Amino acid sequence: MKSLNDTVPKTSVHSQRGQCAKRLSILEAAAEVFCRQGFAGASIDEIAAEACVSRQTVYNHYREKENLFTAVVEDVMDRANAMLFSILSTFPENSDNLEDDLTAFAVRLSRNCICNQDGKFLRRLVHSEGERYPHLFESWRQHGPGKIGTALAALFARLAHKGLLQIDDFDVAARQFLALVNADLQMSTLFGATPTEEELESAARNAVQTFLRAYSGAAVDRKVHPAATKAVSA
Template sequence: MPGRPRKRAAILRAAAEVFLREGYERASVDEIAALADVAKRTVYNHLADKEALFLAAFEAAFDRVNADMLAALDEFPDDPGDLEHDLIAFGRKLAGCHLDPEVTALRQLMSSEATRHPELVSSWRDRGPGRVAALLAERLGKVTALRIDDPVRAAHHFMALSTYEVQFRATDARKPSAKQFDAAVGDGVKAFLRAYDRHA
């Protein structure tokens, strides 16, 4: 039934929007159904209850926002011609993903729901940063100019150094300026290279 996947996708998008705006407790399945333009019974035909709807909506949202991180990774060269330049270009794309308002809202909701829904945090980690780190580790392990004993740890170091300050500033109502963004990523990459560049 071709309409069924489309209806499910519409329900999950509507659910994510309502849960992000209202939080889990205040979110109404009636409002989600209205936003998705389906009957309330249709929502429950796809997802058994509010809890299942909540978790499924955020798994779908995680996949949606993490797609940009994975796309950025696809563009990272296996054998960079200018290592610092290429790492900064990749770091900028990775850090830029954290400025997406949906990403910020997802992180805030996870923080507020972590005790009640610990599986939400696990899902985010496995579908997003954990997956990116594993794939980045494979790429970094092939770069002969780097001295890496533990590629997964090196990948986590790169992600932390190149994106943490941007993530921290993104939680503020004011996003980092272009100058702050460039400095945060550039300085993070330089710190990574001081630790891992074979010729440093």
């Protein structure tokens, strides 16, 4: 029985590999140039030079700069989403110490999805170009922030079902958790800095403690039964 490699001409296989290599080289070069120059400042000539291909090769693959920019965002977002769902798979669905387990999860989320190279790249582009070219980030809005919020809301719903959390609106809780995790890291990551492990741990611990004060069963009991709390403290 012939293998696939036996039925496809070697010249065709080599040609396909060459095209894939060129496409990858163009995407990587374009990401660097867009990050440095922004969308308006980036030129196809500069991208072609950085990718070591001709200007016409770039146009053959992407036709125009807007298509190339969109392809760059989608390529980075695909990698970011793959890493994100890998981290979400480590979410603590059963826990004897929810604070410690959620803190460890938040550290992983920050280190691998927020403070990594792809996360920094996407934030920098959104901050610099999002207002001027909102249509270029439509795919990012639909498949980036929306995905993580929905997935995290479902995970919190499982914890609530087990009685570990008291949450009325899981989508709101997911957004608040992400905002809290970002709170202490926002300024440093905005300027491209990479937080230390100690800073990641401190930011995660602060976020989780605040989150649990709002959504743990004990917090809800104190809110609903203030008189009982007073009696206990007295």
